[in-house]
Amino acid sequence: MKHGYFCRKLMINLYGFRGSLKMYALVDCNNFYASCERIFRPELNDKPVVVLSNNDGCVIARSNEAKALGIPMGAPAFKYQKLFDEHGVAVFSSNYALYGDMSSRVMNILAEMAPEIEIYSIDEAFLLYKNCEYLDFQTLAKEMRKRVVGSTGVSVSVGFAPTKALAKVANKIAKKFTKRTGGFYVIDSDEKRDKALKWMPIEDVWGIGGRYAKKLRYHGVNTAYDFTQKSDNWVKKNFSVVGLRLKRDLEGVSNIGFEKVQNKKNIATTRSFEKMYTEYGDVKERIVTFAVSCAEKLRAQKTCCNALMVFVHTNGHRKELAQYSQNIVVKIPFPTNSSIELSKYALKGFDYIFKKGYHYKKAGVIVLDITPDNARQITLFEDSDPRHIQLMKVMDKMNQLIGHHKIKLASQDLGRTWKMRQERLSPRYTTRLDEVIIINN
DNA sequence: TCTGGGGTCCTAGGGCGA
DNA sequence: TCTGTCGCCCTAGGACCC
Numbered sequence: 001m002k003h004g005y006f007c008r009k010l011m012i013n014l015y016g017f018r019g020s021l022k023m024y025a026l027v028d029c030n031n032f033y034a035s036c037e038r039i040f041r042p043e044l045n046d047k048p049v050v051v052l053s054n055n056d057g058c059v060i061a062r063s064n065e066a067k068a069l070g071i072p073m074g075a076p077a078f079k080y081q082k083l084f085d086e087h088g089v090a091v092f093s094s095n096y097a098l099y100g101d102m103s104s105r106v107m108n109i110l111a112e113m114a115p116e117i118e119i120y121s122i123d124e125a126f127l128l129y130k131n132c133e134y135l136d137f138q139t140l141a142k143e144m145r146k147r148v149v150g151s152t153g154v155s156v157s158v159g160f161a162p163t164k165a166l167a168k169v170a171n172k173i174a175k176k177f178t179k180r181t182g183g184f185y186v187i188d189s190d191e192k193r194d195k196a197l198k199w200m201p202i203e204d205v206w207g208i209g210g211r212y213a214k215k216l217r218y219h220g221v222n223t224a225y226d227f228t229q230k231s232d233n234w235v236k237k238n239f240s241v242v243g244l245r246l247k248r249d250l251e252g253v254s255n256i257g258f259e260k261v262q263n264k265k266n267i268a269t270t271r272s273f274e275k276m277y278t279e280y281g282d283v284k285e286r287i288v289t290f291a292v293s294c295a296e297k298l299r300a301q302k303t304c305c306n307a308l309m310v311f312v313h314t315n316g317h318r319k320e321l322a323q324y325s326q327n328i329v330v331k332i333p334f335p336t337n338s339s340i341e342l343s344k345y346a347l348k349g350f351d352y353i354f355k356k357g358y359h360y361k362k363a364g365v366i367v368l369d370i371t372p373d374n375a376r377q378i379t380l381f382e383d384s385d386p387r388h389i390q391l392m393k394v395m396d397k398m399n400q401l402i403g404h405h406k407i408k409l410a411s412q413d414l415g416r417t418w419k420m421r422q423e424r425l426s427p428r429y430t431t432r433l434d435e436v437i438i439i440n441n
Numbered sequence: 442t443c444t445g446g447g448g449t450c451c452t453a454g455g456g457c458g459a
Numbered sequence: 460t461c462t463g464t465c466g467c468c469c470t471a472g473g474a475c476c477c
Contacts, residue, residue, distance in 0.1 A: 052445090053444085053445035053446075054445050054446065055443085055444095055445070056443080057443075057444055057445055058444050058445065060445070060446095060477095074444080074445085075444085076443075076444040077443075077444080078442080078443040078444080079443090079444080081443095094445085120476090120477080121448095121476075121477045122477075123477080124477075206475095206476080207475065207476080208475085209474065209475050209476080210474095210475095211473085211474065211475090212474075212475085239474095240450095240451060240452070240474090241451075242450070242451065242474085242475080264447095264448075265448085265449075266447085266448070266449085267447085267448090268446075268447055268448075269446090269447090270445090270446065270447075271445085271446080272444085272445065272446090274443090275442085275443095315444095316444090317443095317444060329470090362445095364446090364447095366447095421443085
């Protein structure tokens with residue numbers, strides 16, 4: 001028998017060390033983006049709903065009904081248009097203002113129900129319960145579901161287990177067998193854990209992507225349980241320490257820690273364009289806007305960067321056109337979060353990599369080597385302009401007051417009409433007064 | 442015509458100084 | 460002075476997540 005949580009619990013009881021049991025919950029919003037759209041359009045309940053990526057490119061969220069129609073994740077929208085029409089699929093452009101706001105409502109409720117929370121993504125959170133020998137997880141999970149759906153309309157699945165990877169497994173079971181489980185599942189014994197791992201296909205395990213799954217299947221590893229039966233050495237050799245940590249976590253020994261909220265290590269703003277650009281000026285304007293956006297994100301988390309990367313790509317799907325893809329890292333001699341400085345250095349890099357004669361489809365700016373803005377080191381040849389700090393404060397404040405991105409640098413936009421394709425955008429029901437739902441009697 | 446965006450972590454391999 | 464080795468640092472690339 002492995003050193004599962006049950007063994008430890010037994011020891012705890014024998015030796016009288018109470019109150020050291022740790023349990024994780026993974027709470028996951030069901031079909032989150034699609035659910036957000038449905039909350040304000042109840043006539044779409046039980047109807048297939050999909051949400052598209054930026055530029056209405058591909059499917060990034062599906063309701064259960066849409067999944068049942070065989071629409072895969074990442075499906076290019078234009079290839080599935082016929083199927084959408086035939087089955088009356090409700091199609092939405094992504095509305096991040098709405099999803100972000102709904103997410104923080106859900107997370108606030110969860111935070112009230114747990115001593116510690118790690119917001120893992122826009123629709124998922126891990127909750128950590130320490131010293132919880134006498135907690136009734138079934139009741140807790142039920143209460144969680146009730147409160148979240150009652151306050152926000154979003155339904156969630158809940159998985160409880162002694163490690164994060166197992167909580168993921170438990171959540172998967174809760175979601176897959178909603179009718180039987182009531183939308184929650186608790187792994188609290190070695191027997192339940194083994195049963196769950198034997199059921200779990202290897203490619204569905206958290207941390208096992210397509211490549212690893214293929215390799216594992218080749219070696220006869222078909223379930224999460226098979227994975228745990230391999231030796232530590234073999235796992236480490238083939239899947240590095242990441243694989244080994246996962247294995248231990250699946251065995252019930254917590255190896256994947258609870259992450260505290262911390263500042264981002266890289267910040268990126270990248271976009272595909274709604275059409276291909278060939279002119280220097282068009283792409284240049286985008287690069288400046290991306291740099292400005294990165295600068296705003298840096299200031300929002302009170303950090304500076306010491307380097308940035310600029311990249312451009314042509315459209316890889318258009319094989320008949322000449323392809324070009326290049327990136328460059330630009331070191332900045334002093335830490336900065338000034339929109340002006342960052343766009344200046346981004347343009348330096350862009351000038352270096354831009355080549356005429358190509359059809360550009362995508363570009364981006366990523367800021368690197370991020371440091372806190374209160375720890376700016378004075379460099380010997382400091383040529384940053386200290387007046388920028390004040391100027392950026394004013395710019396942020398004004399953008400906050402009069403609406404996002406109204407104040408721009410002169411090098412942005414240039415009268416051009418860049419716009420993301422968002423033909424099926426729903427209203428920002430929860431964050432814009434002029435877009436709230438109006439009920440007529 | 443039309444195929445997303447934003448992250449993290451790890452490893453291998455090269456340069457370099459002790 | 461030359462050569463080998465070790466460890467550190469850096470970068471590119473590859474894997475993963477949602």
